[in-house]
Amino acid sequence: MSRPSSSAKTAAWAGFDLSTTGLALGVRSPAGEEAFVQTKMRGATRWNGEPAFDLSYVPRMIRTLLQKLIGAGWQFDKTSLSFSVRQHDMVLLDKQHQVLIPALSWQCHAAGEQVQQLRRQGAEQVVGRIEERFILPKLLWALQRSAPLRRSVHQVMTTGDWIAFQLTGNDRLSTSDAISNGLLDQQAKTLAEGVIRQAKLAPSWFPQVLPSGRAVGRVNTRPVGAAGTAWTQVKQLLAGAQVVASLGDNHATGVGCGLDEQDFQTIVVSAGTSGTVNRVAPPQVTLAGRAACFEYYQNRLLLMMLADCCKWYDRFVAKFAPEYAQRLDDLNQLVLHANPNSLRRVYHDHGREIYPPDWEDCTPGEQAASTQFSIMLELLLLVQAMQEEVGGQSTQMTQYVLTGGLSQSRFLQQVFHAGVKLLSPKAKVLISARKGPLRYQTAAYGALLNAMRPEDRHAGARLCATKSAARPDPAALAHLQYLMKSQGL
DSSP: OOOSSSSSBBEEEEEEESSSSEEEEEEEEETOOOOEEEEOOOOOOOOEEEEOOOOOGHHHHHHHHHHHHHHTTTSSOOOOEEEOOOOOEEEEEETOOOOSSSSSOOOOOOOOHHHHHHHHHTTTHOOOOOOSSHHHHHHHHHHHOOHHHHHOEEEEEEEEEEEEHHSSSSOOEEHHHTTTOOOOOOTTTTTTTTHHHHTOOOGSSSSSOOOOSSSSEESOOOOOOSSHHHHHHHHTTTOOEEEEEEEEEHHHHHHHOOOTTTTSSSEEEEEESSSSEEEETTSSSBBBBEEEEEEEEEEEOOOOOOESHHHHHHHHHHHOOOOGGTOHHHHHHHHHHHGGGGGGOOOOEEEEEEOTTTTTGGGHHHHHHHHHHHHHHHHHHHHHHHHHTBBTEEEEEEEEEEEGGGOOHHHHHHHHHHHHHHHOOOOOEEEOOOOOTTOOHHHHHHHHHHHTTOOOOOHHHHHHHHEEEEOOOHHHHHHHHHHHHHOOO
16 A cells, blocks of 8 residues: 655645534645644525535635645645545535535434424335434425425535535445435445435435445546636646545544444544544444444444533633643643542533532642543443443443543543443553544544545554553542442443
């Protein structure tokens, strides 16, 4: 898997992450040098009162990031690139390949009536569980809201597939996000034509299905429809680059955490902006039904989420330790020296925290330690549920990996170690050992690893190194585990 290059600054692989809040880009050279840039999201808007995105800003955002890296000495020559994109974005195009309406986002939950209609028709027996944010019901809702729209629609795809279409001229429907939108037969991973017809939609609107991780094509300078100068400029910067079918953001995050597609014995916990607990499962196993399900190449990625994780910690710092807002390493040192006997449980409910009555009597270190303990306890309770998600096979989990921004805290690692040893005494307890600017950018890194996939299906196993998590001393271990047991672990 080598690429001839005389420059350590050649971006052989690139991974973009288009989220609700911004666009990020990570690159890697053949020599292993990495760089990361990001810009704030532009184009947030509404359509018929629902959250959406004006996609005309996307090429300009891509160009901004490419120019930042080019200005820093990076070259884009025979690059292989891929995108991680916020899931459930819906793009509608006319016959001239022009966008008809802003892309309705995952935040659009207006299609409740359409979900019930599809369920009555038995669609879920083919495409799996359907929810309001999925493209299939949102498409029905949008067509009912605007009668002229049905006469104009010529193509329906995800935002990730639309970007690949603009770059290559090849319209494809990547399985990664399509299968999470009610568009594909869950077993065959082919277009669910029967379900689509029964909903009185045209299967011809949807592009040819392409398995995630496969190459869509190469960037060329031919315009797609009446593409503006912004796309032309992007394509000139990336001319000849290979575009690999995009991933939904949850799929990309799992890849960026180092989860191999055949690894059924590892649970990865990401203590990031949102806390996530992931494991991979074969498609044929019976699930308990508590985890969300996404494609993971030929298998399935199971997800449980703590919506507030770093956001919870950020709120604590802003309210109780503002002087440490730019000195989180110093605050982590205070946490390490806090007495474990002083830990308090902080309760978290619908985006707000409930603190114990004697909270003001605790030192800043004790308050920070209690907050970190409480966040990790919530994640460990999800780990406990995830153990049992696949037929109750908790004994088969042999290692647990902690990643994400909060994992920098040695105390958080110690709490993680203590909890895992309660749940799986013989399992390895690890943390990410990756270094560099992409260390905590898991979605962008997952897209980058996906860009490597045509050449190396298991790049993540090589490039997502781990090491042992910090362990508490015996006395602290006993106290932490006692507290966890008392809280239901």
